[in-house]
Amino acid sequence: MCRGSEADAFPALTLPRIGPTQTRRAKRQDSPPPGSSVPHRSPEFARIEAATDEAIRLAADHIRQGLLIAFPTETVYGLGADATRGQAVAAIYEAKGRPSFNPLIAHVDSIAMAETLVVFDPLSRRLAETFWPGPLTLVLPMRSDCPVSSLATAGLDTLAVRMPSHKVALGLIRAAGVPIVAPSANTSGHVSPTSAAHVYGDLSRRVPLILDGGRTEVGLESTILQVRDDIPYLLRPGGLAREEIEAVAGVAVVRSEGDPSAAPVAPGMLASHYAPRARVRLDARRVEPDEALLAFGGTVVRGAQEAKRVLNLSPSGSLREAAANLFDMLRRADGDDVAGIAVAPIPTHGLGEAIRDRLTRAAAPR
Template sequence: MTDRLVADDAEQPEGLIRAAELLRDGRLVAFGTETVYGLGADATNPLAVARIFEAKERPRFNPLISHFPDSESAFKQVVATPLARKLAEKFWPGPLTLVLPRHPDGEICDLAAAGLPTAAVRVPAQDTALALLRALGRPVAAPSANRSGAVSPSDADHVMDGLAGRIDAVLDTGPCAVGVESTILDLSGDTPRLLRPGGVTVEDIETVIGPVERHHDAREANAPIAPGMLTSHYAPGLPVALDVRSVQPDEALLAFGPPLTGARVLWNLSETGHLDEAASRLFAGLRALDRQGTQAGCSRIVVQPIPDTGLGLAIRDRLGRAAAPRPDADACQDAPSTQEHHVA
């Protein structure tokens, strides 16, 4: 059952306190921002983030916006450029998301960033949302609070229509003031790039930082780009083979459920075969096997079969990219890199 919490006034903040408690416990809470309602989870907890994808029935792990109560908190998680600080001073709190390199000491988990070296951050301009973020004291990953492919929700009724019974609570803050998603601006490269138009116009942005590169590929209209997604972007150094039924002594095994025997190095995504646990451990597992397998002289990473249902689709999507043929070095330098942001 999904609880409907009331965003009470400052003298009776029971709903907000309960929402923060649920988020702290790794649960899912939808809450209103000035743009649309977001489906929130603790961005430092990979299992909680995995539950977002499960509730939304997302077929892929896309990077999510992490929300903060102020720019100082956001810039502890990413490497803030001078342009980022100028934009934050002008437009935060507000409907602007900045994509920046992740800070080496940042707490945003790999799953929230989809394994990318960048993270998307913003400070929403909604009083209750800001109060919730302050009460929690952690980054909150929050894509739009609807099932994959559905219309983004602009009030609590919309959230309940799509996600009742799939999430723990919705914090009802009334209708959203803007009603369209935030603008996404990529500041991780040499030139600022507009990844998605939204609540802050590109013209207003350019009055602060100068020219912004627009992306005109019609195929990307519903899939804004960000650095890092060549087909094989998620590939570790060792080759990857999927759906193996046996293991050789020189192989590193990414297991799911009871592990196959004979691997030199082993990482189990979920010994009990739970897909949410597997999703939360995927990126860490690939990194660990690549590092340990290389040190142990393994020839490749092999992956046990994973169901193609529920979160299994998203897991297999990422593993398929990891196993894809590697482009040559010259092609890597010239090829465009894309990654969808499914965010609020």
């Protein structure tokens, strides 16, 4: 079992305990106040700083002091803390309103750093050597001397680890000198953030510093994989398509759905997740007048001209472009003036599997 710091036993902090199919919502601001890239220097509000070398060093100082910071990765923006400090990890759960049974991903700067935390089997190592840095998370057995806080693992004997490819994320981990746990930087259950403005809208009063690295490139969270008995199980589809994994693994990737009533073994497995305020309706062939429309390619959806607004995930039908636009367009389609968001049919191959996974969870009852 991973041995976290003595702060893991910190008694005064009450973590949110929410049922597996529930989420906690908090009132959000939609965007930073206009006119400044650094809104509200007051300690009550987050600072948004361009991700310069100086700002990365400042963020690393925050991490070493046990504070939270938000930072860009190639997938989505993360809410980061020192993985080895129990109080810092607890602060992530508190800031997001995240259920404490939902484990976190430890971000590392190299396979060598990962080896201080977990034990690689041969296939997992081959996948890491092929796809790291990049949008692949591996769930692996922890070393007996793993320094990561047990809060980050939700009491499991496994740890999810990933090496991001974004230069700001890697620079931050290296400057901090510790693995950084970082779920998406949004309130739990809401649409994931792909820009600093999205983070500010959700967490402006809960995180002191946001590193602005522009829009994320991939736009979907990482693919999460666990190898058991030499078989790769897909726990969460994401920014790395299963076809790419199978080409390296030499065997089929098996989708692991899990028990929806049980606590998850990896992030992103809750039935309701990634949800805007408005209801989401999939595979729409017609849009109602009180709905917004998320279109895809040249697919014709009847009633589109009457929709509250129309956003096309990819006019050219590119799944990579659609993935990069998904969360931003879900946020833009949402609003008090819409009763629902109709989504045109999305293919299921390649990154379409991950896009449909996010939309299915966004459409789930909540």
